[in-house]
Amino acid sequence: METISIIHAPEHVDERVRIGVWLSNKRSSGKIAFLQLRDGTAFFQGVLRKTDVTEEKFAEAKELRQESSLYVTGTIHEDARSKFGYEIEIDDFELVGESEDYPITPKEHGIDFLLDHRHLWLRSSRPHALMRIRNEVIRATYQFFNDNDFIKLDAPLLTGSAAEGTTELFETDYFGHDAYLSQTGQLYEEAGAMAFGRVFSFGPSFRAEKSKTRRHLTEFWMIEPEMAWMHQEESLELQEQYIAFLVQSVIDNCARELETLGRDVETLKKYTKLPYPRISYDDAITLLKENDFDVDWGVDFGSPEETFLANHFDQPVFVLNYPKAIKAFYMKRHPTRDDVVICADLLAPEGYGEIIGGSERDTDYDYLYKQIVESGQDPKEYDWYFDLRKYGSVPHSGFGLGLERFLTWITLQDHLRETIPFPRMLNRIYP
């Protein structure tokens, strides 16, 4: 008799198998017990009839508590009524681990209680579905970039300089010197693009921001691709292809998880249609003004403006060429205007706002040096970065996607914390 996972039940119809499971819920009458089972790969139902087992065994089943672990033995059947489509008719089971007073019951719990029990809460159906979708997005990210001739180049997490100031950086002692946890690997990825053509980093980023919004984590994961010999227009095409590929992968491989979360697949399908609309920052300002927003040219958009813009197009939308004054020093100068740079943010619809920020990078040593000096920073901190403009500078572009921001949108969650296994926030570093 084979030991299988629930996810492989469809390949074992009418076979007698053994599965290691936890009991997530149960109901029973005098003659039959319905055990809701999970093994981490999926959830399905076990049916235990009094006539199929000894009286002691049936009594034992009725006493099983939530999250007890057991080996169940039985026969797999199709079960068209259930979401999973299959069930197991149990003819024997063996209790492996007891579970007394499991804290997360089917009733409602407060968010703080649930987050305090995140190590257990992950077993519940919604966090379970969210983490499986997260895994699919990670998997699809590697597939997309590998298929497009990128290599993964890990940027360092510990850096010795705090060029842009230390207020939002976590600091540590590095054998007697100050060191900082990286907020972005971009500058390193630029070095990588000059060495490997196309690179991406995908790792944790840290932001010691004292903000307590639903859009912030202190530790989050970022994907940062950087492409040599690529101008912004081609980068935008790559970005939209990447987003559409992720959405399609989730549609194809996470149907059950989307259903668990109540996420409408037809809405998601819209987001696989390319190209996404593009609007200049200038036109976005005009459009906002026409719709009674109180915005002046030069400001960065807040959540209401981003929400309006993406909803207006009912699609993710690229906002192009923001004012130079509100964007990073390395962004490429506009060929005919002094006040904007060659960049774009991708705003997600349904109220989710920015999920990607990107730009073409300026290639000129003197310009970038001046930018740093004018910003009051120490050019010495950028010595190695300036080398990239001294030795064979080339046009190049890149962008950054926040994994949790993307996931929160795709799964229609209220808060980033739902989309990362063990969220770190202003008031949370446990468990």
Next chain:
Amino acid sequence: METISIIHAPEHVDERVRIGVWLSNKRSSGKIAFLQLRDGTAFFQGVLRKTDVTEEKFAEAKELRQESSLYVTGTIHEDARSKFGYEIEIDDFELVGESEDYPITPKEHGIDFLLDHRHLWLRSSRPHALMRIRNEVIRATYQFFNDNDFIKLDAPLLTGSAAEGTTELFETDYFGHDAYLSQTGQLYEEAGAMAFGRVFSFGPSFRAEKSKTRRHLTEFWMIEPEMAWMHQEESLELQEQYIAFLVQSVIDNCARELETLGRDVETLKKYTKLPYPRISYDDAITLLKENDFDVDWGVDFGSPEETFLANHFDQPVFVLNYPKAIKAFYMKRHPTRDDVVICADLLAPEGYGEIIGGSERDTDYDYLYKQIVESGQDPKEYDWYFDLRKYGSVPHSGFGLGLERFLTWITLQDHLRETIPFPRMLNRIYP
């Protein structure tokens, strides 16, 4: 005319194409210039004949300096004499970025100089080959674990407790509280295994160790799989299948890179033959004594012992069931002996030593609680971890592979620092 990457040259034989490249080296005579070109995807040769271009263009070509960037236009030809197998016959080029006095010349440089210029050194053929192999191992890791029903579950990097002591931990202020950079995600992966069956983490780990050996980095990447309902013997089979899969993937997809590094493929092929030998710690001690090692039962092995053992078998070898006193508190008790635990290290041959450490985990709440108390630690720090033994405890096993340790062996390097893009060591946090 299409713009392509060098790696795709084989698909464009006899076609006229454009490629963005850097000049890595050149030699020329009065009539012909051989330009060694790279674009990050590969290295190949450009041939420029005086008869094919204007006199000015030919003169310009002879003046091009190392690491200048240029667009070259020409026709792809097969070139059986070269390692890459193809070359481009250039009929035009356009200088894009100058390069004056590029610091890394074809002559020998000291290691400190090269590490100070790591952002440029990555362009050289050996680091380039090493990072492409690193990328292949990362890619293959995701493929292997996804194909085996694992999901990637990211463990947090910032943790609020320093249960095992702070001496080797990087510390940071977390909004008024002490926090630490994680050395391992294992305890979190155990929580993950109870929720998802099979999980793995793959992220940076940190060790503030004041050691300056070729086997240490302060920031390195670890793969940590954890499997519910799995005993140690099955875990060992999974481990050796994983290692063999990685080695085979590198053989299949990195032939050119292995050649650049001078790594003999026939030697690597041996490591795809399974199973790997297993030897108990007891028998390893006996074997070492027979071969004049001065070791007593109870000690941990050092580099000479590990080197001897793996070379003795001429294969990676699992050493099973080490003394309990030198292993972690969570390892499973041996069923009949008090002095050893159910664990294994995988030692790589050719002098590389431990690449994997793993064990079955004990499932008993009372035992683990006692272990913590006896070690002088505060059981409160492990509250959430103990929950995993309170609510449906199940047999489970896991292991950790150090990415850079594996790569150093597979590519036959002397030092871990060669195998990570921007190494962090006792005296190095730049660039």
